[in-house]
Amino acid sequence: MLIVPCPNCGPRNSADLRYVGESRPRPDPNSTSTEEWRAYLYERANPAGMLRETWYCRSGCRRFFTLERDTVTNEFTNPPTPVAKLGKRP
Amino acid sequence: MAELPAFESPVSTPFVSSAGVPMEPGGPDAPLTLQDVSSTTKIIVRAGPGTDACRRLSTPFTTSRMEDGVLIVGQRPDEWTLLGQGTAIETVIDGLDRSGHVSVIDGTHSRAMFRLTGADAASVLEKLCSLDWNDHMTPDGAAVSGSVARVTCDIVRNDLDGTRCYLVSCDRSYGQYLFEVILDAGQEFGISPFADPAC
Ligand SMILES: [Zn+2]
Numbered sequence: 001m002l003i004v005p006c007p008n009c010g011p012r013n014s015a016d017l018r019y020v021g022e023s024r025p026r027p028d029p030n031s032t033s034t035e036e037w038r039a040y041l042y043e044r045a046n047p048a049g050m051l052r053e054t055w056y057c058r059s060g061c062r063r064f065f066t067l068e069r070d071t072v073t074n075e076f077t078n079p080p081t082p083v084a085k086l087g088k089r090p
Numbered sequence: 091m092a093e094l095p096a097f098e099s100p101v102s103t104p105f106v107s108s109a110g111v112p113m114e115p116g117g118p119d120a121p122l123t124l125q126d127v128s129s130t131t132k133i134i135v136r137a138g139p140g141t142d143a144c145r146r147l148s149t150p151f152t153t154s155r156m157e158d159g160v161l162i163v164g165q166r167p168d169e170w171t172l173l174g175q176g177t178a179i180e181t182v183i184d185g186l187d188r189s190g191h192v193s194v195i196d197g198t199h200s201r202a203m204f205r206l207t208g209a210d211a212a213s214v215l216e217k218l219c220s221l222d223w224n225d226h227m228t229p230d231g232a233a234v235s236g237s238v239a240r241v242t243c244d245i246v247r248n249d250l251d252g253t254r255c256y257l258v259s260c261d262r263s264y265g266q267y268l269f270e271v272i273l274d275a276g277q278e279f280g281i282s283p284f285a286d287p288a289c
């Protein structure tokens with residue numbers, strides 16, 4: 001079982017959350033190219049190692065947050081950051 | 091608030107556990123009881139930080155407090171659930187400054203709510219939910235949200251006269267299922283069901 005540290009609720013069973021995916025900056029739709037926008041929508045780095053990702057605490061605080069996880073060991077390193085504090089949803 | 095139709099309980103009678111076992115309503119001395127209290131008025135207030143409504147409700151996230159017959163629950167970081175009887179809640183809501191990012195929704199008819207009372211209440215929840223029901227994590231007044239038998243629920247610990255008690259609420263459509271599942275989990279502790287007195 002994967003225990004995910006929610007910044008509001010504390011450690012939670014991952015079944016209580018929804019995995020949103022890799023966190024990446026959203027290109028400005030007014031100035032981005034088709035290739036860039038397509039890459040933003042569909043391409044994923046999927047690394048074996050550290051990954052910055054977004055989770056949604058659907059059964060708890062209903063907030064989005066980002067954290068860093070080692071996809072090989074499933075260890076979370078940095079403390080989670082509520083997405084609201086980043087100023088935008090990734 | 092607008093006049094609403096008569097409340098209809100989401101739980102049907104006679105009571106049956108999720109395993110199909112008929113459950114007789116218990117007496118007041120039953121050691122563990124599950125009562126349908128879905129008719130309780132439930133107002134959900136969302137208020138952004140810095141709003142007057144946020145300052146007025148003030149109960150911190152994960153806690154609850156009783157004020158003039160209304161249980162004010164800090165259910166989410168900027169969301170409160172007000173539980174109680176119609177008139178008492180109306181007084182609080184009518185006095186709420188709604189300027190800024192504030193929304194008020196009446197969830198009375200859309201949410202089911204049950205009161206699980208008894209010394210073994212935590213043991214029943216432990217069978218259905220991965221949250222920690224020890225006193226140091228969820229003391230009297232604690233408010234949490236999580237999955238109970240795979241249903242997303244809001245849970246408030248609200249002890250009655252020193253007896254452990256939890257208010258468990260979920261979407262109305264899951265009410266019948268959740269009631270039956272809690273009855274099934276509580277059977278080994280001698281649980282007794284009670285109907286909603288208002289229905
Ligand atoms: Zn959370």
